[in-house]
Amino acid sequence: MRIPRLSAVAAAALLLAACATNTTEKAATADGAPGTGGTKIGFIFVGPKDDYGYNQAAYEGSQAVAKAYPDLEVLTAENVPEDDNAARVMEGMVRKGAKIIFATSYGHRDPALKVAAANPDVVVLQQGNIVDGAMPPNFGTYFGTVYEPVYLAGIVAGRTTKSNKLGYVYAFPISQTLDNINAFQLGAASVNPAAKTYVVNTSNWCDPAKQAEAAKSLLSQGVDVISQHQDCTATVIRATEAAGAYTVGYHADASALAPKGWLTGSEWDWGPLYTKMIQTIVAGSFTGSPYNANFRVGLKTGDNPFVQSPYGPAVDAPTKQLVDDARAKISKDGSPFLGPVVDQAGTVRVAAGTVPDYRTIEAIDYFVEGVVGKIPAS
């Protein structure tokens, strides 16, 4: 869906006006469209670039950008906290000449908005969060439809478990995480109605000691397939493999850590999406484009940057067939959350035959039927 050029021009004009009131220097360098004319692209990550997880995947995406745009220098900053420090780091990148900034963690949204407001000539893109209300002309959020491959992995987990107990280690009860847990349980229950998902949260994106404790607690309850939503994933995978249980990965292909128990997983392939977004930005047509919004892409709409990981040796052919069928179905239906979706209390949350839109899904605040555990009260 293309927004007519006219509105882009109008927005650019508005921007110029905004720039003029800000500093004349900025207005002079920008030719009107935010994000153009830069020599560098900045990426900030909340964790280390080699965590076998979220940050590594984003970092690899940034390196794909570096390859696709050899004349633009890619700046990266690791371990950027989700507070005003992030704004400082981004401002530093802008001063060095970056006109495009990717703030790749959920909690980077507010500092990213601040930087976007202070630098109307810079496009700031935020990964994973959403902006309610009016979107600034030089801002956008983007994400893949994370829960789709998680649903598919849930099918594999449901087929594999012998105890009918699946485990899920997560960090915080945010909607993105709840979506994953729900999709995982729905996928498992679609092939194994007796399967239940036991959840433990760690209140941290990467706290290996807590993760080890969580995995141990789940395994001692008879859980035999464990998945997770953590930034660093090695600890849980290793604990699971050592106990002879099965692993469903997240963020990256970590099958090397679980040669016996690896089933499948979900992993990022950010390169193509980052590159496409940058293409739009450097062409000067960001404002008003689909990326100047809460951009979400899934199996039905095409390039989901979140893809299924390769299978491990324990997955049989009938299971793979079930996954293929489910993928085809989601590509047609548009969502694994096609109603009816029933929560833990038995209340129907999505009516039969309804496909919830992403805003509904990204505002989910409940566990579906079959998830064991409560969402912590805040």
Added chain:
Amino acid sequence: MFGAAYVGRAISPFQPWPVPGLSRIPWVGPVLFDHDPLVYASYLLAPALWLLLFRSRWGLVLRGAGERPAVLATYGHSPLLVRYLAVAGGGLLAGVGGAHLSTAYANAWFESMTAGRGFIAVALVIFAAWHPLRAVGGAYLFGAALALSPALQARGYGFNQFALDALPYLVTIAALVVLGRRRTNAAPEDLTRVFQLTPTR
């Protein structure tokens, strides 16, 4: 920086080694005898250190270096040397403790993986009043506070997660408040002088 090449790299961690026979004892076995070798080493090290500190001549010299260095010097020992050796030895043991986190417990290394627990370690020293056996008790107390939340969740109990996560720190503060009221300061006497900037005699 040093060690950066090792970040995120897969390692061959310590494997759990159930003690034959003992690990089969119901309840006690899995709790005490189904761990990695470093845990068993801690069972032996704490009493061994207690013996060394409080029942050997070597320990007397070490404690003397902290309490009354002047006396120690009279006997021909160098308080400074003893202190340096003690710090090196203590650092070695603390290093083993830290290594346990990455090589035996979490089986991976990540930046900031201690997640602020150094604060608890410092509190533990005060809690233990410089006594190795009390340190063991304290370590298990803090460890239990850390493990409580996942253990409850895996069993499907719903508690206020954030209150549970605060528990280790509440225990720390409570321990410090209670122990801080003790009349006798357990810290080695001469070590308190360092902070008063008077030269060691």
